[in-house]
Amino acid sequence: MPRAQILLLGAVFVISFSFLLQPVKTQITDPTEVSALRAIRSNLVDPMNNLKTWNNKDPCASNWTGVLCFNKTLADGYLHVQELQLLKMNLSGSLSPEIGQLSYMEILDFMWNQINGSIPKEIGSIKTLKLLLLNGNQLSGPLPEELGNLSNLDRIQIDQNQISGPIPKSFSLLTKARHFHMNNNSLSGHIPSELSTLPNLLHLLLDNNNLSGQLPPELASMPKLLILQLDNNNFSGALIPDSYGSITQLLKLSLRNCSLQGGIPDMSSISQLGYLDLSQNQLTGHIPPSKLSVNITTIDLSSNLLSGPIPANFSGLPDLQTLSLQNNNLSGSVPDDMWSNIDFTGNRSLILDFQKNNLSSISASINPPNNVSILLYGNPVCSNARQPGIERYCQYQSIIQLPGSTTSSKISCSPCSTDLDYEYNPLSPIPCLCAIPLKVGYRLKSPGFFDFRPYKNDFQVYLTSGLQLALYQVVLDSFMWTDGPRLRMNLKLFPNNTNLFNDSEVVRIRGMFTGWVIPDSEIFGPYELLNFTLGYYSEAIPNISKSGLSTGAILGIVLASVALAVTLSSALTVLIMRRRAKSQALSKRKSVSRIPVKIDGVKNFTFQEMALATDNFCNSSQVGQGGYGKVYKGILVDGTVVAIKRAQEGSLQGSREFFTEIELLSRLHHRNLVSLLGYCDEENEQMLVYEFMPNGTLRDHLSAKSGKFSGALRFSMRLQMALGAAKGILYLHTEADPPIFHRDIKATNILLDSKFVAKVADFGLSRLAPVPDIEGILPAHVSTVVKGTPGYLDPEYFLTQKLTDKSDVYSLGVVFLELLTGSQPIFHGRNIVREATIAYQSGMIFSIIDSKMGSYPSECVEKFISLALRCCLDEADSRPSMLDVVRELENILRMSPESDFKPLEIEAAESKNPPSSSSSSVNSHPFLSSYISGSDLVSSVIPPIAPR
Incomplete structure (x- = not known):
């Protein structure tokens, strides 16, 4: 028998025997709930096709993604939805009112998507609901009064949305609720005093809203309240009720920036108080001399009117x-x-x-x-x-600065196999055991401390005990502080001295997190799940338990299957041949439309990893935008902070820049060049992943757009940045193999890391320098279509279309003038090169120096502007080489007071083994003393330059 027919018959029998897995009397989902789920799906936008299984016949029997059902039929004979778990699936659209028809549901989880619209009032009819988890979306509108009917609700998490309006008084009926997490919204009005009747509420988080009025003194009567967090609201003129000093079980009181007045209550009765923040108010009087709790870690009373x-x-x-x-x-x-x-x-x-x-x-x-x-x-x-x-x-x-940390461990073991995501557990008692961990993004929403480091061991004991794991199974890979302050962690959960978790253990651990079964902690406070990355274990999560079959049913189905096999054989042959031809044609088309990228040392990220790192490319993650597309700040699963440049859909220019930049940057390694960490090329998406530059672009700082550091660049810092950029370009011209012309040097393409080290970025327009021809003659230029940014373009390149290394010198000279004047290359119709040249020739050069620079050494400034103008001469041959530019900047830096000079020779040696500059936190601005006043002119050091 031909091999093709053997394979065909095998396929037929596999299909036939699949019928053996079907029960004689199929269990089905309640038709009302099926209809509701389909309505929910129709209101959602699913760009990553995560809900593709929702097209199958029956939700519970067919394992729809995120739909978890009871494992047996209830009294009405149907299966019912128990949980709707759609955590971080890049979903948008709105929530359908038909959600209210899932009458037996206990967990509703849409966390960390991009759902908009309002919260349906119909959710209030799900009497069995215990967890309402909608945080991290774009929901708006008011909170429905009907949510007060959820008599079994334990936790409501609607934080990090855009929900407005008042807090419904009906929430006082949620007598089983323990957690109200409604922070980071636009809630307004008064805090209802009726909430004080809630007998089990532990955490009331209402910070970062628009609440007003008086602080209800009745909240002090809540018998179990542990955390009261109301920061960043507007209780204008309100007093802190004296009764708040008698919430005896309170662990944390945070009322920062609430426009509060009056005095501070006596806190001596709060015997367990660990965290007190009353900063940024208008509190007056003396600080009470009463004794404070011995558990207290943090006291912040700053920015008030306190005396004594x-x-x-x-x-x-x-x-x-x-x-x-x-x-x-x-x-x-x-x-x-x-x-x-x-x-x-x-x-x-x-x-x-x-x-x-x-x-x-x-x-x-x-x-x-x-x-x-x-x-x-x-x-x-x-x-x-x-x-x-x-x-x-x-x-x-x-x-x-709140300190963060990344766990690093040196293990002298041979590398793990790369065919799967194996890695070493640094805490394992078995040395060099390769295992595949589960990766968890975890955040403490209201920690009771300022510095986490002394509590790391306690946290490991707390979490492993809650998860029922051994101490060495939980590795705290990294942690970092975010706004709030909140503490974000990246955890790795390793199997218990084996290579892999078994499926049931994966299900159990995931359920502990998603069901909020881990007990609360007094010091660590409430947590939130940011992501639970299954990776290799993605097939381990069943949606319902499978039912078994009787022997009689199996025999009956076998006979039917054999008969069916004969009938299907010929039909399958035709079908397979047609599909094969179609598949080959489709594959051929795809291979034409995509260019494969395989580059050593640069990681190929998946689209899902990129979406996870950027909270599904939410607007709050966006840090920039250019002709190529948008730039996002992202946090990878291992805690690395990155910048992700996402090409605009269908951009041909973006496609060319994409591959150019990967090809060039994969070969470039210098401390003054932004490092390429990886790329993503799938799902019709093209993204480049770089080290993150927390201090933004040079232009941001010069134009006062950089927040707390704006306008603070002293002359020495500007000179160091100029030298850093010049060294990066010098490396491109002389050390890269082959050399590279950048072609788009400008202030927005010079980025600043956490220590304000300048790094050249954006190589999408770069071109390889010319190479010797067959006779060994090196051409002086590259002939190319003119590209670049107006104001920075070399005039000779613009006229002749001949790109040389001096074209980059010209552009960098314009950046130097920006550093000195703070102005943009073209402003109000005037050209910075022409204006600086006229000022220089007329002896008025110091009249155009950036006033935000403060005092400066006038001789150094004179030499710097002289160098900048020589870089911007019309004729390329008259400009200095990049090596000359670096040398002269070093000489100026030697003259400058309080500068950290490092000669080029040492810098070149360091660039061979550049240190990692990827950082997850921003350091404080270095303290710089003022320079002497620079009002006197120094004699000219370059010949007069004719005006343009």
């Missing part, structure tokens, strides 16, 4: 991590014993921020440990020059 001395009750607190009293009217002496009862082992530290008060003295014998930081800038005590050693406490520190 620093009370003694802040001393002797064993767990205290930060005490911030800055920007008040406190007076008297600085305490000298606040750290006396603290054990500083295990990364413990203490920050005492007393800046900008009226403190007048400090003990001469004060000698805090190295783990204690005392900040006194802006107090009269700092003007007392007679007291030695005071200077170290008087340096201004604008931002106290």
